[in-house]
Amino acid sequence: MSDILSTQDLTKRFGRVVAVDGVSLAVRRGARFGLLGPNGSGKTTLVRMLLGLVHATSGSIEVLGEPMPRRASSVLPRVGALVEGPAAWGHLSGRANLRLLDAAGPGRARHRRRRVDEALEQVGLGGVDRRPVHAYSLGMRQRLGIAAALLRGPELLLLDExxxxxxxxxxxxxxxxxxxxxxxxxxVVLSSHLLSEVEALCTAVGVMDRGRLALTSEIAALQTPTGRIVVRTPDAAGVVGLLDGRVVGRSGDLVTVTGTDPVALNARLVAAGVPVSGLVEERRTLEQVVLEVTGAGSDRVDGRPEAARQGPGPGAGGPR
Known part of the structure; x- marks a missing residue:
């Protein structure tokens, strides 16, 4: 299956800061692809470059088989996007906002009302009234932004958080x-720092870390066995007594033991008279994989600056 978007050695510098560092990425057509990474890892900058909103310092981009941003005028009408939160005219209603956006597209005059109504229905705003967008909740604004991305019936959706x-x-x-x-x-291509969101929706993932693409893979291929088996039983003490040397964890009616053959383990427990209500091979979570391949990227700020520890100098003022 062909790639719907690809980049080659894509780099973006802002002064001395390298926001995206030599990223080569390919997303196949028809995928549900998640771009993961901590805040500041370069995800949003990468998405903005894919859309031609930010020009790359070096490297190349193809979207829908066309070079970007050179062919943006033919590519973007086929792409729906939501980047860095929904934008809207706050004094207008959501429906009026979508009609204006629809009018900006090529050949959009016919059936405009139907397209707008369908997009609002899709995102759960079909019954929205005439109140202005500035009176919407954050969730309603987000739904409206996604409705705007769906207006053109896009081949590709690029969604940031x-x-x-x-x-x-x-x-x-x-x-x-x-x-x-x-x-x-x-x-569907979405960027997020929420592991649970990507794990629940996506079939493939790319992990960003400090501007670099640390990993790309099908999610199923990442969730490999850990060499442990989780047993659910009303007699946890019985499992511990029988398999004491193999037990690595116990929580309520769940006992985790070392092993790679659930069938053989089940047979041994049943033969010993230990009731088993569930038994599953433990697999790595996406969270474990991401923590393994990413560095110390985080929005934490630990400690205190040296100047703060020493106190303000002579004549220094307070916070500004």
């Missing part, structure tokens, strides 16, 4: 929407 501001039910609804769009043929 798409569930930001949504409550748990809204996150579940958005996950179902993106899955259904993907099953209908739309390629």
């Amino acid at each position: 798409p569930t930001n501001g949504l409550d748990p039910r809204g996150i579940q609804e958005m996950r179902a929407l993106l899955t259904s769009l993907n099953e209908a043929g739309t390629t």
Whole structure:
């Protein structure tokens, strides 16, 4: 299957800061691809370059088989995007905002009302009234931003933190929407720092770390066995007594033991009269994989600056 977007040695510098550092990435058509990484890892800058919003310092980009940003005028009408939060005219209603956005596209006059209504229905805003967008909740604004991305029936969706501001039910609804769009043929690429979001929705992942692409893989290929088996039993003490040397963890009715053959372990427990209500081979989580391949990237700021520890100098003022 062909790639819907690719980059080669893509680099972006802001002065002496390297925000994206030699990224070579390929996303196949029809994928649900998650771009993961801590805040400041370069995810949003990379997405902005894919859309031609930021020009690369060096390297190349192809989207829908066309070079970007040179062919942006033919590529962008086929791409839906939400980057760094939804933008809108705050004094207008959500429906009026979408009509204006739709009018800006080529050949968009016919059936505009239907397109807008369909996009609002898709994101759960079908019953929205005439109140201005500045009176919307954060979750409603996020839904409106995604509706704007869907207006053109895009081949490719590029979404930066798409569930930001949504409550748990809204996150579940958005996950179902993106899955259904993907099953209908739309390629979905989202960037997020939320591991659970990517693990629940995506089939493949790329991990960014300090501007570099640390890893790309199908998620299923990353979730390899750990060499442990988790046993659920009403007689946890019985499992511990029988397999004492192999037990590595116990929590309530769950006992984790070393081993790679669940069938043989089940047979041994049953033969010894230990009841087993569940037994599963433990696999690595996406969180474990990401922590292994990323460095110390974080938005933590530990300690105190030397000047602060020494106190303000003569004549120094307070905070500004």
